[in-house]
Amino acid sequence: MEQVQWADRGQLLQLDTPDGAVQGGCVGVSRLGSVQVTGGFTIWVQLHGSSWIEAKEGKFRLRSGDWIAFEKDSKPTVQADRFGVCMGLTLSSDALREMTRFADRGLYAGRGRMSRHDARISLRLWREAVTRLSESPSTFDLASMRPVLLHLAGTQRDLAARIPRCPGRSRSRKRQVFGRLQRARLYLEGNCDRVVRISELAELTSFSSWYFSKTFHSLYEESPQAASARMRLEHAADLLTSTSMMIGEVAAASGFDNCCSFARAFRARYGVSATRYRSAALSEKPDSAKSAVAKRAERTGT
Incomplete structure (x- = not known):
């Protein structure tokens, strides 16, 4: 897979980003373009207009200023509306682990909003990453994407503040539990058109129903049903x-x-x-x- 790709004016891109191939890259979607990503952790920021996303976790609509992130097996399809512009990043598991090592920060599944100021910074840093990756398309250097990744990790700081409340003896274990629960929460948001069973969420996180409900309530201060x-x-x-x-x-x-x-x-x-x-x-x-x-x-x- 090329490290910089863009779908514009109705174009459809299908990107396969298996671990061990390309570690990451920049993706853009605009004006009725659409991208389907198989493999790789992805994070998206809506800059203008709206986009619709369908993934394993459900269906979502992004408006200007929204961000959303998916785990590597989510297989999101992102389609921009006629005025939409959405920027994205893809990362392999190795790249995510390396990011945690050099910055002691991670990126997690979930969604939220950022200020207009943060969105402008995200776009500037993303463009700089695109330029650096375009200069050496045959080799991938995570340092090329480091500034934008750190900035986006910063937008998740309110989420990451909950990590110490997760069960686990080590920080890596707490992060793992947090990542699974964040994905379950995203699944709830993506299925707002129906009642979601606890068994579905437990299966998604590979926890028992009892353990999932107990940990979810402890982390988010409300039950999954609430x-x-x-x-x-x-x-x-x-x-x-x-x-x-x-x-x-x-x-x-x-x-x-x-x-x-x-x-x-x-x-x-x-x-x-x-x-x-x-x-x-x-x-x-x-x-x-x-x-x-x-x-x-x-x-x-x-």
Whole structure:
């Protein structure tokens, strides 16, 4: 695999990054381009527009300022919208271990947001890495990517602060447990359209159901069931403010069997009904967003 690749204007790239081949590289996706990565740890930062990602952990939407990271067997497919620009990095297991040795920092599966300032720094450092890797395409030097990797690791510092709370006698063991639990949490976020069973999460992390639930609660201060319910309601709130879906459609898309159970759960979390929540959010949005939802409501009679 080449160390620098870009998918633009509807182009589809399929990248195979097995361990022992190329240790890492830079990937870009823009304007309806898409990339499918097999093998290798990957981390992505959305710079403009939006992108949709489908991976073993589920389906995700990235908006400007979002970042997301996947384990090596996640096989993510990233597709940018017509205005989207998304930058990515791929790393083999050896490269990740080497990074931990020279910086005592790691990168972990998960997702989050970064400030506009951090996003600009990420882009600048990524471009510098692209330039260095392009100058010597036949050989890989992790030092070429070190600045951008350290910066992205810094954006995960709030996550990494939880590592000492993980069980394990050594720091490497704690990091391993943390990485597995982060992947389970990402799986919950990627499956906000349904109820996720504890057995699925336990299988994903190779822990027993009891050990997984106990460790998850200790690390994140909420049970997996509570985290799932919270994420599903947050997903519903996002759909209410970003789409013109009817309330019943939002409930179904958030994993609720009926509108009544959704209404009770939504009011318990946000203190208002889903309809009032949408109205309040739309009152703060541009007129174009309001009219789109209003037109849908007129057609459906809601």
